[in-house]
Amino acid sequence: MTPPETVLPEPTWHDLRDAHVARARRWTDPHQERRQRKEKHPVLDFLFTYYSHRPAHLERWHPGPGVVLEGASAEEYLRWSAYRSTPDGVTLGPLSPGRVATASFILDLLSATASRPPRLGCFGLHEWAMVYRTPDIRHAAWPLRLGPSGTDEVVESSTIKCSHFDAFRFFTPPARPLNTLEPSREGQVALEQPGCLHANMDLFKWAYKLDPHTPSSLVMDCFELAVDVRTLDMRASPYDLSALGYEPVRIETERGRAEYVRAQSAFAERAGVLRARLIGLCGGLLSAVGGGGASGDGTSG
Template identity: 50%
Template sequence: MDPAAAHAARLAPYVEPHLARRRAGTKHPIHDFLFQYYSYRPAQLMRWQPPGQLSTAKRPLVEAILKLLQATIDREGNFGCFGLHEWAMVYRAPRPRHPQPLRLGHAETDKVVEGHRVTCSHWDAVRFFTAPARPLNSLGPSSDDRPDFEQPACLHATMDLYKHAYRLADVVGSDLVADAFELAWDVRIMDMRAAPYDMSGITIDPYGIEWTPIPIETAEGKREYARLQREFAQRAAPVRARLAEVLAGALEPLRRGQREGTSWVSRP
């Protein structure tokens, strides 16, 4: 099988059900997230391309992403956050962000947040916290200091490896994009299993199993969350390292040319 066909066959079990739901006007509360939150269209994801050359126009983006990746690689993971970011997004909110009901109800959900130390390091999660929840976070990430806070145990930092890869798909190639996508897919399942929502009866594709919660409000649930979080951090480590290696390698000719005082002719 040629690379393009193999790539399409690999991702079809994820993309085709999403497209079918879109045609039918239905939504999946877990699986549609990667296609709605991230800007990479299904047709782009399905299209295979090999690794390519870095243009000078993309150098600032590559340098920024590489800095973030390297800072994350060098930092120790926090395995004690227990997915409370999703709970902080509905804390004292008049209505949840998702249509599914809260598994414990509003009052008990608020008590879970109030009874734990919130330690969210990821700005793209913190920015969705409710106003009453933001002061409860012991960390203060912002949109301008991600390298100072991002850490390898964070589920959302792991999902964002997909974003970093597809933004530079013409540099890193579609195989690495697909690796990051599949990792993000599985992480999102865990993210919502630990969220405060009741999704009883929701089927998790392409596995064909029903959703079960990770009750992080209990000691057993915390142990399960931390165990799975470590497994995903281990899975993410080689993807993050490969992405950083490819980007560093793509930058080297530009930096070498700059050091030697020569010009770099970018790809059109």
């Protein structure tokens, strides 16, 4: 049975659109200003460089499925092929055949992830493994808190158990054999788990992969989670970012590890709510076209 549509009068959806733009620009405006100054930010740039959703796209408001936009100005949405005109206004149509595989993969991945208990206690060592025994570090403008040798000692004295392929693939060659797991793209659905910081940041990716069918409020909720998770990720990293106001989580100490696990647990709970919303969205989109099943679209970025 098809759920009833929500009809939004023109002033109502204009207000929702404007509020979304203001929410997004809290992040996109500073990013654009830094770009103009040619200034790199080791924490926040990640949200706009590793992930492929452009700032201008983040600022666009889409209501999501089952919503009809009233008024003449709603016709501007018809420039996107996903929208269609109805007697009541403009609304999203079903997923195109080419996007069913993407929605199927996302549904399979997120459902599998949600079915597992969160595994905590990785302590963000993936960032340490990315600089292990190499002079070629990603954020070369920022010093290592413990220096190269001290950083290497932390890696060598720790148990590294990274389960996320898109973190593991950036390990240095000497660090790869130290990981207790062997993440791969092919094994992504079988291995991802809800305590992983990268899996929880990636909810933003899975949300925008279905744009414009993902409600923009959900995209922004996932984006803001990714900002907060990325902040912990870099505070727990080997880099000294205190000059930017990021106090370190010293995972090389017992107190720092306890702090990390508390934050990781809170993020897992917060991400679980968003993951469930995305699972529901994918299920609804696929039901509308009679689609489902696994696919191979596990691309990153």
